[in-house]
Amino acid sequence: MSSNFFDANSFFIDEKVNMFKFENQYNVFNDKGENVGAIKQKLTAGQKALRLILNKPMLPFLLEIQNAEGGVEATISRGWTFWMSKITIADPKGTVLGTIKQKFKFFKPTFQIYNPSEVLIAEITGDWKAWNFTIQDAKGAQIGVISKKWAGALKEIFTTADKYNVMVSPDYLDRESKIAILAGAITIDMVLKESK
Secondary structure: OOOOHHHOOEEEEEEEOOOOOOOOEEEEEOOOOOEEEEEEEEOOHHHHHHOOOOOHHHOOEEEEEEEOOOOEEEEEEEOOOOOOOEEEEEOOOOOEEEEEEEEEEOOEEEEEEEOOOOOEEEEEEEEOOOOEEEEEEOOOOEEEEEEOOOOOOHHHHOOOOOEEEEEEOOOOOOHHHHHHHHHHHHOHHHHHHHOO
């Protein structure tokens, strides 16, 4: 991957509310407040029609993480599901970087992230109501957070409820795992909404 989108360690996610569209979209900012990309949901006409009659948690979805130029950095997708879903993270060529398995425990969703060999590399757990999540590696050490806390100049930009910050420790150096973990973390709000 030639881009350095995932070299950053802090991302600010801002939902674009559009009442008349089925597809969700979020803008992605860096810690200087610069728009570095977007997360876009892609739906076919058939999927849009199915959303009117079927429960969203059953339906497939595809999210694209795009850079500022509109190039795809990674995709997150789920097929048809009738219980806890398995979500696939892939690079722009379709190579699987990891999978996410959801577990729900009384308003405390847990997302386990696995590498392509099905080895656990991280777990995102937290309180959905308070919107406070921790990202831990396979050994249980904290390597990041997802929260609604803002620092510095960004406080003025981000004030409403549908915005959050994803931060991964700069010391976490496994690039492929980092992409899988960040991709899972920055799309967490959309994944949770698709699961409701």
